[in-house]
Amino acid sequence: MHKVLVTCPPMLGQFHKFVEPARLLGLELVPAKTTQVLSEEELIELLPDYDGWIIGDDPASRQVFQAGVEGKLKAAVKWGIGVDNVDFEACKDLGIPIMNTPNMFGGEVADVGIALMLGLARQTYFIDRGVREGGWPKPAGMSISGKHIGVVGFGDIGRNLIKRLSGFDVTVTAYDPGIEGNQGFDFVKRTNFPDGLNECDFLIFTCALNQHNHHMLNEETLSLMKPGSRVVNVARGPLIDETALINALTTGHIAAAALDVFEVEPLPMNSPLRDMPQCIFGSHNGSNTVEGVERATMKALEKMAGFLSGK
Numbered sequence: 001m002h003k004v005l006v007t008c009p010p011m012l013g014q015f016h017k018f019v020e021p022a023r024l025l026g027l028e029l030v031p032a033k034t035t036q037v038l039s040e041e042e043l044i045e046l047l048p049d050y051d052g053w054i055i056g057d058d059p060a061s062r063q064v065f066q067a068g069v070e071g072k073l074k075a076a077v078k079w080g081i082g083v084d085n086v087d088f089e090a091c092k093d094l095g096i097p098i099m100n101t102p103n104m105f106g107g108e109v110a111d112v113g114i115a116l117m118l119g120l121a122r123q124t125y126f127i128d129r130g131v132r133e134g135g136w137p138k139p140a141g142m143s144i145s146g147k148h149i150g151v152v153g154f155g156d157i158g159r160n161l162i163k164r165l166s167g168f169d170v171t172v173t174a175y176d177p178g179i180e181g182n183q184g185f186d187f188v189k190r191t192n193f194p195d196g197l198n199e200c201d202f203l204i205f206t207c208a209l210n211q212h213n214h215h216m217l218n219e220e221t222l223s224l225m226k227p228g229s230r231v232v233n234v235a236r237g238p239l240i241d242e243t244a245l246i247n248a249l250t251t252g253h254i255a256a257a258a259l260d261v262f263e264v265e266p267l268p269m270n271s272p273l274r275d276m277p278q279c280i281f282g283s284h285n286g287s288n289t290v291e292g293v294e295r296a297t298m299k300a301l302e303k304m305a306g307f308l309s310g311k
Helices: 009-013 019-024 040-049 062-069 088-094 106-122 124-132 156-165 219-224 242-251 290-309
Strands: 002-006 027-031 052-055 075-078 098-100 148-152 171-175 188-190 202-205 229-233 254-259
Touching: 002 040, 002 290, 009 290, 019 027, 019 290, 027 290, 040 062, 052 290, 062 088, 075 290, 106 124, 106 156, 106 202, 106 229, 106 254, 148 156, 156 171, 219 242, 242 254
Parallel strands: 002 027, 002 052, 052 075, 075 098, 148 171, 148 202, 171 188, 202 229, 229 254
Antiparallel strands: none
């Protein structure tokens, strides 16, 4: 039986479901004690005792993998879509087979993107807070029909988001240098970021993080956005320069933001974002549905069993 360390929070949340299916594949799953990520130091201490590692958003660095292979580590699977936290080159150099589980959560994350967009437009979260505090707020909202939505990322999540937007009577600009055409959506136009930001009522991030798009929404690109527009991020926190966004929210140039992800997670207690009632926050939880977690976990277990069995 191969021992496999699990550090992925959504998988840990339903851990009991996967113990027996894993056992039938020859895997003994061991849950890490974490709610978000382990540190490099913690991983360096833990990993050498395991044959496999199912990775969440932990710092899967060269140093961590090096420590692992000096022990028992033979394989890894990055649970989920994003891979910006994983040093794949180190895995190649060290002979560690590794894969992620792509195209698992496009619909789930897109659903959250739509929910956050609507929450900002109709201030539903603000109303909820007011009612809970004993008030009866009635802010005037924004109609979605006729608005222009910018979507950064035209991959699995972006396509699912735009599919959902097709029922809202909106126009969309999709930004993604790696994908050509409008993918069959006749209400979508294509251009290069940041062209056309001045037209967008909402800008929604659904793309992967890489070395080319870190802080792509920054002081300069924020200044190009339509005054009073809104930002939604269901992708990766470092796509946005949070200091620049906070400044734009403070001046009112950006009316509001809905962020499921942040530059530092969990969101620090001293972040000025916490004092901005016009904002909506998540906990990097966009993919976390019962069905989605089951689907991705079974794929991760199958890949891990294949790696460790040599198939």
